[in-house]
Amino acid sequence: xxxxxxLLDHFKNPRNVGTLDKANAGVGTGLVGAPECxxxxxxxIQVDPETQKITDAKFKTFxxxxxxxxxxxxTEWLKGKSVDEALAIDNMAIVEELxxxxxxxxxxxxxxxxxxxxxxxxxxxxGLEVTAVLEAH
Amino acid sequence: xxxxLIYLDNNATTPTDPRVVETMIPYxxxxxxxxxxxxxxxGWVAEGAVDTAREQIADLINVDPREIIFTSGATESDNLxxxxxFEMYARKGNHIITATTEHKAVLDACKKVEKKGGEVTYLExxxxxxxxxxxxxxxITDKTILVSIMWANNETGVIQPMKEIGEICAKHxxxxxxxxxxxxxxxxxxxxxxxxxxxxxTSHKMYGPKGVGALFVNRKNPRVKVTSQMDGGxxxxxxxxxxxxxxxxVGFGKAAAIAKEEMHEDAARLSKLRDKxxxxxxxxxEESYVNGSQEHRMPHVTNISFKHVEGEGLMxxxxxxxxxxxxxxxTSASLExxxxxxxxxxxxxxxxxxxxxxxxxxxxxxxxxxxxKQVAEGVNHMRELSPIxxxxxxxxxxxxxxxxxx
Numbered sequence: 001x002x003x004x005x006x007l008l009d010h011f012k013n014p015r016n017v018g019t020l021d022k023a024n025a026g027v028g029t030g031l032v033g034a035p036e037c038x039x040x041x042x043x044x045i046q047v048d049p050e051t052q053k054i055t056d057a058k059f060k061t062f063x064x065x066x067x068x069x070x071x072x073x074x075t076e077w078l079k080g081k082s083v084d085e086a087l088a089i090d091n092m093a094i095v096e097e098l099x100x101x102x103x104x105x106x107x108x109x110x111x112x113x114x115x116x117x118x119x120x121x122x123x124x125x126x127g128l129e130v131t132a133v134l135e136a137h
Numbered sequence: 138x139x140x141x142l143i144y145l146d147n148n149a150t151t152p153t154d155p156r157v158v159e160t161m162i163p164y165x166x167x168x169x170x171x172x173x174x175x176x177x178x179x180g181w182v183a184e185g186a187v188d189t190a191r192e193q194i195a196d197l198i199n200v201d202p203r204e205i206i207f208t209s210g211a212t213e214s215d216n217l218x219x220x221x222x223f224e225m226y227a228r229k230g231n232h233i234i235t236a237t238t239e240h241k242a243v244l245d246a247c248k249k250v251e252k253k254g255g256e257v258t259y260l261e262x263x264x265x266x267x268x269x270x271x272x273x274x275x276x277i278t279d280k281t282i283l284v285s286i287m288w289a290n291n292e293t294g295v296i297q298p299m300k301e302i303g304e305i306c307a308k309h310x311x312x313x314x315x316x317x318x319x320x321x322x323x324x325x326x327x328x329x330x331x332x333x334x335x336x337x338x339t340s341h342k343m344y345g346p347k348g349v350g351a352l353f354v355n356r357k358n359p360r361v362k363v364t365s366q367m368d369g370g371x372x373x374x375x376x377x378x379x380x381x382x383x384x385x386x387v388g389f390g391k392a393a394a395i396a397k398e399e400m401h402e403d404a405a406r407l408s409k410l411r412d413k414x415x416x417x418x419x420x421x422x423e424e425s426y427v428n429g430s431q432e433h434r435m436p437h438v439t440n441i442s443f444k445h446v447e448g449e450g451l452m453x454x455x456x457x458x459x460x461x462x463x464x465x466x467x468t469s470a471s472l473e474x475x476x477x478x479x480x481x482x483x484x485x486x487x488x489x490x491x492x493x494x495x496x497x498x499x500x501x502x503x504x505x506x507x508x509x510k511q512v513a514e515g516v517n518h519m520r521e522l523s524p525i526x527x528x529x530x531x532x533x534x535x536x537x538x539x540x541x542x543x
Contacts, residue, residue, distance in 0.1 A: 011453055017522055034540030035486035035525055038447050038465055038474065042524035060524035062445060064465070065453040068522060113541075 003065065004099035010069035015076050018058040020044040028122025030114040039063030039107065041071045043114035045078055045086070047122055054078045054086060059114075066104035070094050070111040083119055087132055143504045145461040147342075147497030148291050148319060148438060153388065154344040154498070160391040161346065164384035172381045173372060183383045190390025197393040198336070199327045200353055206373045207381055210350035211318040213366075214337030215242040217352055217377060218314045221363025222283045222335070223250045226312070230280035236260040236268050236297075237480045239287050242337075243316050247285075256280070264482045265430035266295035270305060277309045288317035288326060288336075292464060292477040292493055293429030294438025296320070303332020312361060318342055322396035323435060324404060328353055334361050340385065344498055345392030349385035352377075399498070407496045408436035410505050414494060415439045417509035422516050424529075428464075428478055428491060437496040440464070440478075442487045445526040446519040451492065454515030459508055464491035 003011075020027045026047050033040040039062060046056035057075035061068045073094055078086050094100070094108035113134055120132035144152065164186060172187045174180025188202070195202040208214045223233065235247055237259045247257045258276045260268045268286065277284075284306050289296045299315065306313035314335035320326050321336075322343025328336045339350035354376065355361045362376075369378030419425050424444035443451065448463030464475030465488070474488035483491075492512070496505075520526040528535055 011450075014522060019527065031524070031538075032541050035445075035489070035535065036484070036540070038449075038485075038489040040523075040525055040540070060522055060527060062450075062519075062523040062525045063447050064449040067447075068450055 007066065007069045007098040007100070010072040010098070011065040014059075014068055014072040016056075016058050016072065016079075017060060019060065020046055020056065020058050025049075025125060026122070028118040028120070028125065030117030030119075030121060032113045032117055033063070033067075033110050035062065039067045039110060041067065041110055041114040043071060043074060043111075043118050045118045045122060047083060049126070052083050054081050054083065063107065063110075064104070066098070066100055066107040067110060069098050070100070070107045071114060073097060074111045074115055078115065083122070084131070086115055087119060089115055141458060143459045143500075143508055145459060145494045145496060145500065145504070145508060147500075148294075148493065148495035149462060150341045150347065151344045151497050152499060153341075153346050154392060154395060156395060157345055157388045157391045161384040161388040164387050168383075170383070172383055173370065183381075186383060186387050187381055190386045190393075193390035193397075194351060194393040197326075197397045198321060198338075198353065200329060201356060203374075204353050204356050206352045206354055206376050207386055208350045208352055208377055209348055209382075210341070211240075211316065211337045211339035212242040212350075213377075214339070214350050214352035215240070215316050216246045217363055217366050218335040218337055218354075219243065219246040219250060219283070219285060220366055221376070222312060222314065222361075223253070223255055224364035225362050226282040230278075230282040232256045232258070232278055232280040233283045233285060234258045234260065234273065234276050234281060235285040236262060236287070238262050238266060238290055238292075238295075238477045239285070240291060240316055240318070243285055243287070262480055265433070266290060266293050266428075266477075266481050267430060267433065268297060268302075270298065270301050273302060274305050274309075277305070277311060281309070281311050283312045283314055285314040285316070288315050288320035289324070289435050290429070290477060291319050292475060293440045293481070294319070294435035294495075295429040296324075296433045296435065298433075299331045299333070307332050312359075319435060322393065322400060323437065324400070329355070334359065335363070340389035340392055343392050343396050346385050346388040349382050349389045351389070403498050404436040407498075407500065410500060410502060411437055411439050411494070411496055413502075414496075414505045414509060415441065417505070418512060421509075421513050425516075426487065428481060428483065437500075438494070440491055440493045442478075442483065442491040443516045444487065444490055445523050445529055446490050446516055448489055448491055451490075451512075451515050451519050454518055455511040459511060461495070462493050464493065465489045 043059045057078040059071040061071045091108035091112040116132040123130045170179030170183035172183040191202040321338040334355040336353040341347040428440040448465030478488040
């Protein structure tokens with residue numbers, strides 16, 4: 001199947017690949033998926049405790065091109081957003097932006113889960129009210 | 138073929154040899170006849186061309202031309218053999234034995250047989266991809282009418298102990314059918330010397346055109362018959378009706394004649410290139426594993442898992458330049474990884490990490506050198522991106538993690 005230019009760009013030049021220090025209180029980590037299913041995403045956010053804004057985001061993904069592009073795009077969108085704004089990111093926005101084919105929609109769902117999971121981790125670590133809700137799929 | 142695309146997906150289909158294409162061309166316009174038309178020269182020419190092709194194909198596998206039934210391809214041949222035997226020998230029994238690593242054309246035909254009251258035993262394979270002869274013999278009952286075991290596997294290239302299976306079938310008076318799609322034209326295949334009574338194969342895996350295949354049906358000792366699955370004009374001794382694909386059959390015949398001449402040379406050259414490719418990748422990429430037996434294997438195939446890298450994503454790093462296939466789920470509509478690799482005992486994660494390299498007559502040494510380079514770069518790139526690779530490098534026990542299945 002043919003992929004969109006945007007998807008190929010995120011796949012070939014993934015943004016924000018890397019690892020943030022888990023020991024840092026401002027870092028939230030989300031690890032979703034499973035190797036048996038063919039995709040695992042680890043998405044991390046760095047939150048400024050003063051402003052509650054996401055100042056940095058990093059990812060690493062084991063998966064197909066759509067999974068890598070979805071997580072790369074997610075990190076790009078997260079930077080500069082408040083935690084509440086980040087929670088509003090919907091997987092269908094990723095589907096539209098990357099023009100994911102129907103068989104790849106699960107990749108965008110996984111990216112949304114990774115965002116929510118990272119925020120949940122950050123909120124739990126800092127004794128904040130947990131507003132991130134992971135939907136069961 | 139495009140000059141820049143390196144084609145290493147010859148188990149999916151082979152390019153049609155230009156010498157084959159040349160022999161087919163006169164049978165589209167100049168010689169338009171239907172091989173079943175008995176009353177004019179156009180029909181006679183077509184019939185003669187089909188006879189020649191039938192002889193060429195029979196000669197390649199050392200059988201009588203009257204034992205070749207033309208079909209549309211190996212899927213149809215598999216269906217005709219399995220369903221046809223099930224119906225023809227219904228009075229003798231209803232039990233069929235096959236293996237879990239067979240092609241879907243065999244497995245799905247068996248599933249259909251089960252729905253019609255048949256019983257099917259699916260033999261498991263060991264980590265090499267080989268069936269157990271003891272398990273086969275133990276599975277045979279007085280209701281067993283057919284054993285269907287593929288000659289060589291499409292994903293791993295693993296070759297089954299055909300002669301030994303043939304002996305067991307002969308001992309128990311059971312028909313032996315083989316899907317030899319990946320083997321015919323690539324290695325010597327002699328069904329009669331092997332005790333095979335029915336054998337499916339196809340033109341487009343041996344440098345012939347797509348859309349034409351054959352079923353070998355043994356004529357003597359024992360005389361085997363199958364109930365037709367396609368009814369009509371009674372072509373092909375009543376076993377497969379339908380106007381013969383004359384240009385396709387002519388091409389199939391030429392492909393068989395070329396294979397007979399060049400198969401040994403091709404195999405010797407390709408096994409060296411395959412070994413170079415496999416070694417070249419294994420030497421530079423740690424945590425790489427060859428899937429299936431390396432001793433009992435087709436000369437042009439290798440299937441390798443690159444741990445902690447997902448196959449489809451990996452292919453996207455080079456698929457503008459190199460065509461091959463992956464056992465990973467994401468390549469197909471289903472999300473399950475290759476059932477063949479899982480049957481060998483690979484975990485789903487390793488099955489998702491596999492690539493199948495299948496070389497062919499037109500593969501060059503430059504193709505292999507370039508493939509080693511691009512695949513190694515791709516694996517390293519994907520490992521840089523892989524959280525599981527990072528954990529593995531940090532010594533984290535990945536199996537101990539509770540993954541969120543979705």
